Amino acid sequence: xxxxxxxxxxxxxxxxYPASRHFVKDGELVVCEEYGITGGVKxxxxxxxxxxxxxxxxx
Amino acid sequence: xxxxxxxxxxxxVFRAAQRALLERKNASEPPGITVSVHVRNVRHDCEAKGGxxxxxxxxxxxxFSPELYVCRCGVVEVFNVxxxxxxxxxxxxxxxxxxxxxxxxxxxGCGMTARSGDxxxxxxxxxxxxxxxxxx
Numbered sequence: 001x002x003x004x005x006x007x008x009x010x011x012x013x014x015x016x017y018p019a020s021r022h023f024v025k026d027g028e029l030v031v032c033e034e035y036g037i038t039g040g041v042k043x044x045x046x047x048x049x050x051x052x053x054x055x056x057x058x059x
Numbered sequence: 060x061x062x063x064x065x066x067x068x069x070x071x072v073f074r075a076a077q078r079a080l081l082e083r084k085n086a087s088e089p090p091g092i093t094v095s096v097h098v099r100n101v102r103h104d105c106e107a108k109g110g111x112x113x114x115x116x117x118x119x120x121x122x123f124s125p126e127l128y129v130c131r132c133g134v135v136e137v138f139n140v141x142x143x144x145x146x147x148x149x150x151x152x153x154x155x156x157x158x159x160x161x162x163x164x165x166x167x168g169c170g171m172t173a174r175s176g177d178x179x180x181x182x183x184x185x186x187x188x189x190x191x192x193x194x195x
Contacts, residue, residue: 027186035102041114044100048179048186 005031006055007047017045022056029054065129065151070158072135073124074180077160081178090174096163098175107169115173117165119192123183124158159183 005019007029021032029049034042047054062070085093094101098117105113126138131149136142138152161179166172188194 026189030099032100035112041102041112042100043098043102043114045095045097046099047097048181050185 003057007031008053008055010051018043024049063151066153066157068129068133068135069124069127069153070180073127073158074160074178077122078178081162085174085176088172090164091171092173093176094163094173096161096175096177096179098163101165101173103167103171103173105167105169105171107167113167115165115167115171117163117173117175119189120162120164120195121188121192122160122195123156124153124160126155127153127157129153156183159186159188161186 003019004016005022006014006016008014017031018033019031020034023030027049029047029052030044031047032042032044034040092101092103094117100114100116102112102114104110127135128138128142128144129135129151130144130147132144132147134144136144144150159181161181162177163175164172165174
C-alpha cells in the first residue's frame, strides 16, 4: 500500500506526497519516494517542521 | 522569537536583494526544471541515458546576510562608514549573519539544470546551512 503524507502549511494550504520513507532530520521532515527495485531513483522533499502540520495515515 | 522593526526592515531588503539575484540567474541561465525549494531529489528523463528516468540531487545554496544599517529615515543598506546615512541620528545596525537565504540547484550529468523557483528566508540560529550546502 502506498503511503501518502499530508502536509498543511500555516496558511492552510494542503499538499499530499507519496512516501516510501519518511523521517525527521535537523528539524525538517524528509519525505522520500523511491522507485524501482534497486533504488537510487527517487523524489525527495525536505519540509521545515516549524511551518507545517503533518498527517500520516495509520498503515 | 519576534523581530524588531529594524530587523524586519533589514530582512525585507536582504530577501528582495537575494530574490533579485536569483531572478537574474534564472534569466541568464534558465533551468531545465523549476522546482519548489523543498525538493531535494527530482527525477527527470535523461536524454544522455536514452530517456531513462534518473534522480538528480539539488544542493542547498545558503547566503548569509551582511551587516546592514537601518536608518531612521527608512533607508536600509549594507553597513558602510562612508554612507551618507551613517551619521543620521537613531539608525540601527543589524549584525551580519542575522538572516539566511536559501535556494536549491542541481545539475544532471547530461548538463540539464534544476533550480528552485522559490526560496526561503531563515534565521541561521534556528536553521543553519545543511551539511553539504554551498555557503556564501
